Amino acid sequence: MAILIPNEQARKIFLERQGLSLPPSRSLDKPGLLSLIDKMGFVQIDSIATVERAHHMILFSRNQTYRREHLQHLLEKDGELFEHWTHDASVIPSAFFRYWKHRFRRREAVIGERWRKWQGEDFDQAFEETYRRIVEGGPIMAREMKAEEHKSGGWWNWHPNKTALEYYWHTGKLAIAGRVNFQKVYDLTERVLPARHHEPQVSHDEFVDWACRSALERLGFATSGEIAAFWDLVTPQEAKEWVERRRDQLTEVLVESANGGRPRAAYAFAGFPDRLGDVPEPPARVRVLSPFDPLLRDRNRAERLFNFSYRIEIFVPESKRQYGYYVFPLLEGDRMIGRIDMKADRRTGTLDVRRLWLERGVRASSGRLEKLEAELMRVGKFAGVERVNFLPGWRA
Numbered sequence: 001m002a003i004l005i006p007n008e009q010a011r012k013i014f015l016e017r018q019g020l021s022l023p024p025s026r027s028l029d030k031p032g033l034l035s036l037i038d039k040m041g042f043v044q045i046d047s048i049a050t051v052e053r054a055h056h057m058i059l060f061s062r063n064q065t066y067r068r069e070h071l072q073h074l075l076e077k078d079g080e081l082f083e084h085w086t087h088d089a090s091v092i093p094s095a096f097f098r099y100w101k102h103r104f105r106r107r108e109a110v111i112g113e114r115w116r117k118w119q120g121e122d123f124d125q126a127f128e129e130t131y132r133r134i135v136e137g138g139p140i141m142a143r144e145m146k147a148e149e150h151k152s153g154g155w156w157n158w159h160p161n162k163t164a165l166e167y168y169w170h171t172g173k174l175a176i177a178g179r180v181n182f183q184k185v186y187d188l189t190e191r192v193l194p195a196r197h198h199e200p201q202v203s204h205d206e207f208v209d210w211a212c213r214s215a216l217e218r219l220g221f222a223t224s225g226e227i228a229a230f231w232d233l234v235t236p237q238e239a240k241e242w243v244e245r246r247r248d249q250l251t252e253v254l255v256e257s258a259n260g261g262r263p264r265a266a267y268a269f270a271g272f273p274d275r276l277g278d279v280p281e282p283p284a285r286v287r288v289l290s291p292f293d294p295l296l297r298d299r300n301r302a303e304r305l306f307n308f309s310y311r312i313e314i315f316v317p318e319s320k321r322q323y324g325y326y327v328f329p330l331l332e333g334d335r336m337i338g339r340i341d342m343k344a345d346r347r348t349g350t351l352d353v354r355r356l357w358l359e360r361g362v363r364a365s366s367g368r369l370e371k372l373e374a375e376l377m378r379v380g381k382f383a384g385v386e387r388v389n390f391l392p393g394w395r396a
Helices: 007-017 030-040 054-062 068-076 094-137 142-152 162-170 204-219 224-231 236-245 299-306 366-383
Strands: 003-005 081-085 089-093 174-180 183-188 250-255 264-269 286-288 327-332 335-345 350-358 387-390
Touching: 003 007, 007 204, 007 299, 030 054, 030 068, 030 089, 054 068, 054 286, 054 366, 068 081, 068 174, 081 094, 081 174, 089 094, 094 162, 094 183, 094 204, 142 162, 142 183, 162 174, 162 183, 204 224, 204 236, 204 264, 224 236, 224 264, 286 366, 299 335, 327 366, 335 366, 350 366, 366 387
Parallel strands: 003 250, 350 387
Antiparallel strands: 081 089, 174 183, 250 264, 286 327, 327 335, 335 350
């Protein structure tokens, strides 16, 4: 018989698994940051810096002592993190790199022939030249290679210079050694990641087992489709077959929805809920989340758990936006309480708050607004501005 997970417990389990139940003011050193990212699984990268870039906001929302230089060192100096794709470009623990080799082989099979047809007969020669340039000359950005090839009148005069670099990155021969103004610096993977992260080789079955098992650990409970979508490494069919093969290690659960819908059938590891231990209460403070926070990445799951419908409206025409270009979700305890439109203006040194929307049933009490203002001051300081500026009508 399936175990019913009350909605409140389900929310707290997922928050804990995604690092949002840890004390946000506890000192976070570099090893602690690596441990946090390992716990979460990955941190999505995005270039938009309305307040601060997504990866920094995601980590800051979990710990206000987070330091950007620690992330840079783990990526660019220590090689303990690497940058690649889950569902999107993300920072991933290098301890997982050997599993990504299976993704590389799959991507090569998919895009290799497609790109050859796209580029024609010069594909192989041009790509070999690109790879040899990095072997002999070291790390490079696309813009630098373009400048070199324009001087020599080479292949790059008629082909986008980024194509070969991206192809080798997607298929694992190159890695991101760093970024300059958010532009990628490419180098040989073996020069970027320590040798210990390349081995041991894992079989296909080991790869599928790790991808599904590690996803379920970080979700707490999930359907086979949610397991497949977490890393975007295995197919829905592979995840479904994994569940069937591991029935003796799993427990069927029913997850109560926040919106009054029917409980959703899912799976958890055997021993649930005792295996979880004591699930902590998340901090009661209000926290600003990134639009790319992993808590909300699966929009349908987030809506079922939190009764919170969220969409990024970057690509929605302004006249059709319901809220705004880049609106931040608000978390209070284990509830999504609203969203806020704001922007860091570094010229004036202000965090400009344009508009606040609270969810239905959430009161704009003085205590809640005080907690929100305290969080906005923390966010502003993190973004490098001096004060919070509430624009007229921000609470309309």
